[in-house]
Amino acid sequence: xxxxxxxxxxxxxxxxxxxxxxxxxxxKTTYINDxxxxxxxxxKIKRTDRVHAKIxxxxxxxxxxxxxxxxxxxxxxxxxxxxGVLKDNPPLKGDKVxxxxxxxxxxxxxxxxxxxxxxxLIKVEYEDLPTVFDPEEALKEGAPLIHEDKPGNIGxxxxxxxxxxxxxxAESDVVLEEKYELHYVTHTCMGPGCVIADFDTHGKxxxxxxxxxxxxxxxxxxxxxxxxxxxxxxxQPPTGGAFGSKLDVYPFxxxxxxxxxxxxxxxxxxxxxEEEFIASPTRQPARVYIKQGAKKDGTITFRDVQVYLNxxxxxxxxxxxxxxxxxxxxxxxxxxxxEFHSVAPYTNNPFAxxxxxxxxxxATYVTATLMDKMAEELGMDPIEFRLKxxxxxGERTPQNSLxxxxxxADCIKISAEKTDFLKKHAEYxxxxxxxxxxxxxxxxxxxxxxxxxxxIHKSDGCGTILTMDxxxxxxxxxxxxxxxxxxxxxxTQLVSEELGIPPSDVLIANDDSAIGPWDVGxxxxxxxxxxxxxxxxxxxxxxxxxxxxxxxxxxxxxDKLELRGGHxxxxxxxxxxxxxxxxxxAMHFAGEDAELVMVSEYYEPPSELEDKNHVGDISAAYAxxxxxxxxxxxxxxxxxxxHKITAVQDVGKVINKLGIEGQMEGGIAQGIGYGLxxxxxxxxxxxxxxxxxxxxxxxxxxxPEIECHFIEDDEETGPFGAxxxxxxxxxxxxxxxxxxxxxxxxxxxxxxxxxxxxxxxALHGGKAEAAE
Amino acid sequence: MSAKIDIEFTVNGAVKQVTVPAxxxxxxxxxxQLDLKGAKEACGEGExxxxxxxxxxxxxxxxxxxxxxxxxxxxxxxxGVQSDEGLDPIQQAFVDxxxxxCGYCTPxxxxxxxxTLDKNPNPTKEEIQRGLEGNVxxxxxxxxxxxxVTEVASS
Ligand code: FES
Ligand code: FES
Numbered sequence: 001x002x003x004x005x006x007x008x009x010x011x012x013x014x015x016x017x018x019x020x021x022x023x024x025x026x027x028k029t030t031y032i033n034d035x036x037x038x039x040x041x042x043x044k045i046k047r048t049d050r051v052h053a054k055i056x057x058x059x060x061x062x063x064x065x066x067x068x069x070x071x072x073x074x075x076x077x078x079x080x081x082x083x084g085v086l087k088d089n090p091p092l093k094g095d096k097v098x099x100x101x102x103x104x105x106x107x108x109x110x111x112x113x114x115x116x117x118x119x120x121l122i123k124v125e126y127e128d129l130p131t132v133f134d135p136e137e138a139l140k141e142g143a144p145l146i147h148e149d150k151p152g153n154i155g156x157x158x159x160x161x162x163x164x165x166x167x168x169x170a171e172s173d174v175v176l177e178e179k180y181e182l183h184y185v186t187h188t189c190m191g192p193g194c195v196i197a198d199f200d201t202h203g204k205x206x207x208x209x210x211x212x213x214x215x216x217x218x219x220x221x222x223x224x225x226x227x228x229x230x231x232x233x234x235x236q237p238p239t240g241g242a243f244g245s246k247l248d249v250y251p252f253x254x255x256x257x258x259x260x261x262x263x264x265x266x267x268x269x270x271x272x273x274e275e276e277f278i279a280s281p282t283r284q285p286a287r288v289y290i291k292q293g294a295k296k297d298g299t300i301t302f303r304d305v306q307v308y309l310n311x312x313x314x315x316x317x318x319x320x321x322x323x324x325x326x327x328x329x330x331x332x333x334x335x336x337x338x339e340f341h342s343v344a345p346y347t348n349n350p351f352a353x354x355x356x357x358x359x360x361x362x363a364t365y366v367t368a369t370l371m372d373k374m375a376e377e378l379g380m381d382p383i384e385f386r387l388k389x390x391x392x393x394g395e396r397t398p399q400n401s402l403x404x405x406x407x408x409a410d411c412i413k414i415s416a417e418k419t420d421f422l423k424k425h426a427e428y429x430x431x432x433x434x435x436x437x438x439x440x441x442x443x444x445x446x447x448x449x450x451x452x453x454x455x456i457h458k459s460d461g462c463g464t465i466l467t468m469d470x471x472x473x474x475x476x477x478x479x480x481x482x483x484x485x486x487x488x489x490x491x492t493q494l495v496s497e498e499l500g501i502p503p504s505d506v507l508i509a510n511d512d513s514a515i516g517p518w519d520v521g522x523x524x525x526x527x528x529x530x531x532x533x534x535x536x537x538x539x540x541x542x543x544x545x546x547x548x549x550x551x552x553x554x555x556x557x558x559d560k561l562e563l564r565g566g567h568x569x570x571x572x573x574x575x576x577x578x579x580x581x582x583x584x585x586a587m588h589f590a591g592e593d594a595e596l597v598m599v600s601e602y603y604e605p606p607s608e609l610e611d612k613n614h615v616g617d618i619s620a621a622y623a624x625x626x627x628x629x630x631x632x633x634x635x636x637x638x639x640x641x642x643h644k645i646t647a648v649q650d651v652g653k654v655i656n657k658l659g660i661e662g663q664m665e666g667g668i669a670q671g672i673g674y675g676l677x678x679x680x681x682x683x684x685x686x687x688x689x690x691x692x693x694x695x696x697x698x699x700x701x702x703x704p705e706i707e708c709h710f711i712e713d714d715e716e717t718g719p720f721g722a723x724x725x726x727x728x729x730x731x732x733x734x735x736x737x738x739x740x741x742x743x744x745x746x747x748x749x750x751x752x753x754x755x756x757x758x759x760x761x762a763l764h765g766g767k768a769e770a771a772e
Numbered sequence: 773m774s775a776k777i778d779i780e781f782t783v784n785g786a787v788k789q790v791t792v793p794a795x796x797x798x799x800x801x802x803x804x805q806l807d808l809k810g811a812k813e814a815c816g817e818g819e820x821x822x823x824x825x826x827x828x829x830x831x832x833x834x835x836x837x838x839x840x841x842x843x844x845x846x847x848x849x850x851x852g853v854q855s856d857e858g859l860d861p862i863q864q865a866f867v868d869x870x871x872x873x874c875g876y877c878t879p880x881x882x883x884x885x886x887x888t889l890d891k892n893p894n895p896t897k898e899e900i901q902r903g904l905e906g907n908v909x910x911x912x913x914x915x916x917x918x919x920x921v922t923e924v925a926s927s
Contacts, residue, residue: 017867024875025863025882027810027850034809190814190822190876190910240814240876241910273815484874484911658870662916666873669913692819692908700904700914 191240213521281353318352321359331397441744463517479519667729784852
């Protein structure tokens with residue numbers, strides 16, 4: 001009797017739960033913070049209490065005497081290598097401190113109590129130095145020098161020019177000139193910073209870390225340790241969120257290693273929540289001066305942008321955000337003439353790292369509110385003005401991003417239709433003329449982001465090794481890291497789909513750099529696209545190997561066969577030719593012809609590096625989004641209540657319905673925080689609100705209804721047509737909220753977050769119609 | 773060094789006797805002495821709910837409770853929520869509705885939801901949201917968590 005195997009429903013686009021969710025809901029998942037190794041010591045860091053000072057002496061003699069203290073690392077007894085993007089950060093500071101988070105010593109001991117006691121007993125003598133906190137002040141002649149080898153305090157600069165801005169300005173009918181002050185926010189990952197370092201007796205290091213870029217992490221860590229990168233093995237236990245914060249090496253990681261080396265025992269170093277606020281990287285703050293011009297008919301003529309980034313004491317990825325910021329400033333909407341200049345001067349503030357959205361959060365806040373201002377100036381509505389300047393599919397931006405299937409106009413039109421935007425916008429504008437305490441508002445913002453990787457390193461690739469065991473199950477060893485974002489689910493779906501096996505027969509292995517093939521890391525909305533392509537291609541290779549063997553066995557040619565439900569079947573009628581596991585065993589145990597199903601794939605996206613002028617098509621695909629926020633403002637209290645966010649985004653193709661919605665909603669919550677409530681308040685270099693009480697992340701009662709509409713235009717280079725999606729939801733909401741608040745009360749806030757206090761102050765300052 | 777005190781209480785139905793420092797937090801005791809590491813310390817200041825457990829039917833931040841205050845109490849932790857039949861309906865809904873990303877907030881969320889639904893089995897959406905007010909999740913934006921709770925409440 002022939003066995004007929006029915007075609008199962010496709011998993012692509014399904015609401016497929018994360019494979020690790022069951023363990024997480026029962027509390028079984030062992031996060032790095034939960035790990036205990038035999039004979040492991042606990043460690044903490046002695047930080048400075050100054051923002052700029054010469055270190056005269058560090059005295060650890062009393063601390064060493066505390067019972068249970070096993071190792072103390074200081075600049076004196078530790079390797080001298082540097083970390084950071086510009087290699088300007090000594091993990092332990094010996095000569096001077098440059099910001100409040102600076103590390104003086106690491107202490108490891110048997111108990112946390114002993115370590116805390118020892119930290120108190122470390123005595124540091126300083127000579128205070130003059131300070132500077134403002135990026136423009138830091139550039140002035142005679143400003144205190146933060147790094148002796150960085151004259152003028154100049155860190156990274158970015159410059160881009162296209163067309164003729166001066167001429168365009170002269171020919172413009174309308175020119176707007178604005179200044180924006182974009183604030184500090186921080187990731188607040190729920191799992192506080194933690195690392196475990198352990199040497200074997202050969203002197204090789206195993207480091208358990210929360211990093212989201214395990215392979216280049218080794219390269220960045222090694223110089224600080226005086227050991228070859230090849231002697232480092234990176235293990236990534238489950239982590240409590242990352243959002244970009246773990247894309248660099250930070251001082252606490254080498255410090256844990258120094259302590260493990262001295263103690264010859266495993267050392268676990270961890271942060272308190274307060275430390276997490278003070279001593280983990282922030283989003284990059286920015287002061288933006290921008291000029292934009294247009295013709296009477298609404299055609300944008302030019303943009304001219306000057307950005308000052310507060311670099312803080314050291315350089316991590318924050319200072320490189322202009323690379324992304326620039327793409328939106330120069331290429332979001334048709335900008336025929338554009339100049340972009342940025343500089344990141346060193347100051348005595350804490351420093352910034354990468355954070356979901358990477359400069360595009362800031363760029364979009366600026367450009368999307370500026371678009372609204374300009375529409376009003378021109379007497380056009382916000383939709384009409386945007387559509388007038390939206391690129392068509394196939395256009396290239398000044399930096400040469402190829403907008404193959406630009407869905408910008410569609411995103412704008414669909415979002416406007418779904419929300420009845422124009423009618424409400426006009427109504428609420430009109431309502432401002434009559435008295436009333438509660439004002440309704442609606443606002444739109446749009447952006448564009450790389451959605452097919454981002455070639456910032458010479459390779460933007462990801463490796464996969466796929467093996468089938470003798471029971472027909474697949475193990476996928478991928479370079480891609482799981483940080484909660486759900487690549488485990490996506491890869492499971494892609495492989496299960498190609499191999500015709502149930503998802504429960506797919507195992508993902510991706511937590512050990514000694515086993516996994518290389519990957520750039522989780523950033524730039526790249527993982528579904530790049531690691532997804534890599535895993536899918538590997539599965540296709542394995543499938544070809546299996547079908548070829550089945551063809552040899554069955555005399556049915558391989559192109560007439562497919563994998564389905566754990567069988568090899570004939571494509572046309574679903575008749576089983578053989579069971580998959582039986583075939584795999586037959587291939588494996590075939591004597592001299594033995595064949596193991598085991599393939600590897602290294603996927604490199606079709607994209608290019610920027611040249612030195614910042615021109616280059618860095619991503620295989622780009623995605624647009626238009627988000628509309630509806631809200632109300634209480635003009636008496638300044639309270640903003642969000643009603644609804646309608647998010648229309650070009651996603652190529654939905655792979656996992658649960659995953660994509662979860663990324664959208666989670667990103668939107670962070671975007672709302674950026675626009676309305678979150679600010680890390682730093683005064684004279686000191687973090688003033690290092691706790692969840694005063695640093696206000698969005699909580700459940702503040703979440704509005706979210707409606708997502710996905711434009712699925714099947715990106716030809718993506719896995720089953722998918723694009724990367726996870727940063728736009730964090731990038732766009734802030735600006736759409738700002739535009740909605742303006743629609744409600746007629747006040748612009750170029751200095752988010754738009755807190756009740758700022759609203760009340762603005763309304764009472766008479767800049768808008770008085771509140772009733 | 774603070775004084776040590778003997779306490780006795782039930783955790784997930786089992787009687788436990790432990791000796792704890794007078795100043796130890798209940799969370800540290802659960803995690804370090806009883807090896808119940810499901811509850812997390814994400815702030816240690818009562819501001820995030822990651823450490824939520826249920827004490828005599830009421831959800832509390834175990835990071836703010838003293839271990840000694842658990843003496844004579846009935847404690848439920850995330851480890852005791854799953855039954856022999858499998859996941860609790862709340863846990864199952866969290867899985868099915870995609871309410872879990874990094875999962876660090878999840879044990880606390882599940883305990884808080886359990887408490888909310890025990891008190892009020894038919895909450896409105898607003899009541900669900902208010903019930904979760906003290907639990908921070910940085911990944912999900914809460915929407916899927918609210919969906920999951922709505923599902924459990926309606927079935
Ligand atoms: S850890 Fe207890 S409330 Fe945050
Ligand atoms: S799932 Fe990550 S904090 Fe909630």
